[in-house]
Amino acid sequence: MITGFATDQPFDHLKLYGDFLERETDSTGTVVLHHGRVKRPGKQVPDFVDVELKALTKDTDERLAGIAREAEQRFGLNQVLVVHRLGTIHASDSVLLAIVSGKTRDRCFAACSWIVDEVKKEEFIELIENP
Numbered sequence: 001m002i003t004g005f006a007t008d009q010p011f012d013h014l015k016l017y018g019d020f021l022e023r024e025t026d027s028t029g030t031v032v033l034h035h036g037r038v039k040r041p042g043k044q045v046p047d048f049v050d051v052e053l054k055a056l057t058k059d060t061d062e063r064l065a066g067i068a069r070e071a072e073q074r075f076g077l078n079q080v081l082v083v084h085r086l087g088t089i090h091a092s093d094s095v096l097l098a099i100v101s102g103k104t105r106d107r108c109f110a111a112c113s114w115i116v117d118e119v120k121k122e123e124f125i126e127l128i129e130n131p
Helices: 013-022 060-075 105-120
Strands: 002-007 030-037 050-055 079-085 087-089 094-102 125-130
Touching: 002 060, 013 030, 013 079, 013 094, 030 105, 060 079, 060 094, 060 105, 079 105, 094 105
Parallel strands: 002 079
Antiparallel strands: 030 094, 050 087, 050 125, 079 094
16 A cells, blocks of 8 residues: 545554554565654744644645655555644644555665655645744
C-alpha cells in the first residue's frame, strides 16, 4: 500500500502501525516510523496555546499521496503511509505519521527523512502557533 491523507481527527498511530505491519510480506527487512508530535517551545511563539494546521490547497490528500508515491519510486520501498493532522491541536498531540518499509534500512531511513522534509516545507499545509 502506498498512500497518504490528512485528517481533522486524532489518529491512533499504534493502530495504523499495526495495520501497516499486517500488510507486510517476507520481502521486508526494515520498517521505519516517524511519529511527529507538536513540541514546545514553538518555532515562532515559545509558549503557544494551540497550533492550527491549515490546508493551503484543496488537494491535500492527493499531495500527501503523491509524496508517498514519489518516496516509493525514489527509494524502492514496499509500503508507504503518510498521515497528517489538520485543525486545531495542542502540545504533545500527534501531527504527522510516516511509515515506510523496504528491503534495507538505509533506503528506509533515507525515505522517511525525505518524506518528513517534504511535508515540513509547508507548501500545502501551514502551521500557525496561536499565542
